[in-house]
Amino acid sequence: MKRPARWPPSDPGDLGAGVAFGAREGTFRCVGEATSYAVERRRSRRNLLGGGSEGGQSPPPRRHPVITIDGPAGAGKSTVSRELARRLGYRRLDTGAMYRAVALSVAAAGVAPDDEPALRAHLDGLTLETDGSRLWINGREVTGEIRTQEIGELTSRLTTLKPVRDTVTPIQRRLAAAGGVVLEGRDTGTVVCPDAEMKFYLDASLDIRARRRHAELTRGGVSMTLDAVRKEIETRDEQDMTRAIAPLRRPADAIVVDATDLTVNEVVERMLEAVERRRCCTRS
Ligand code: DC
Secondary structure, X not given: OOOOOOOOOOOXXXXXXXXEEEOOOOOEEEOOXXXXXXXXXXXXXXXXXXXXXXXXXXXXXXXXXXXXXXXXXXXXXHHHHHHHXXXXXXXXXXXXXXXXXXXXXXXXXXXXXXXXXXXXXXXXOOEEEEOOOOEXXXXXXXXXXXXXXXXXXXXXXXXXXXXXXXXXXXXXXXXXXXXXXXXXXOOHHHHHOOOOOEEEEEEOOHHHHHHHHHXXXXXXXXXXXXXXXXXXXXXXXXXXXXXXXXXXXXXXXXXXEEOOOOOHHHHHHHHXXXXXXXXXXXXX
């Protein structure tokens, strides 16, 4: 399949966000705009610490906001973020998919997650490309392969490790920097984009999340009992919420949407109303 070649896309709604980067120092690169990864990392650190742009001034306001959606496994973040991005004509960034792609490459290379020097060396040699919906690792498309049980488990383990987060987080910030983007994940409103203009925390009861995930797996031809799915989601929640680095937390300034009794469309409508309210409030 042909890879995208533009960043940013001329029409932000087409998800044609072609971007390529190497994790090695100095090789971070957006198509059409060379940017040093080391410089990017310094900028990101400043943002994290709450600092402004160079010279202590605030960064110029973005034309389009950054919207983050965090929440536990199975709450419906993927479907909701895809639809919200489509309705707003924004790009979408599935941060979990990026971690899954890294996990796939780690598994394929036979690197042990706890062998830190080997893991760092592996991450240094990695090239990841995304167009907002598809992913390539070192030029090979991995969009479908990352959605397996094994890769999900390995991803959960790898995302607790500093070298992995140190590699992926700055890239996600870079992809979000221009605005007009919906990020979904576990730490997008707390760590990746703490300065996002709109933050949502999408939650749902464990029972409903398990039922939805079970139905999804069954549709995909995966046979698993509802109980096993519930257990797996519970374990994933526990890991995501208790890890030392970038744990899943509700950002203090997030709007909480409980999707337990809502359809996808109702969730998206609520989010769109909140986006519209904010637009009205910030219009001068
Ligand atoms: O959303 P998902 O199931 O594709 O995410 C896979 C794993 O990655 C899951 O264990 C949570 C983790 N993750 C993370 O630690 N930080 C993110 N921003 C996104 C996902």
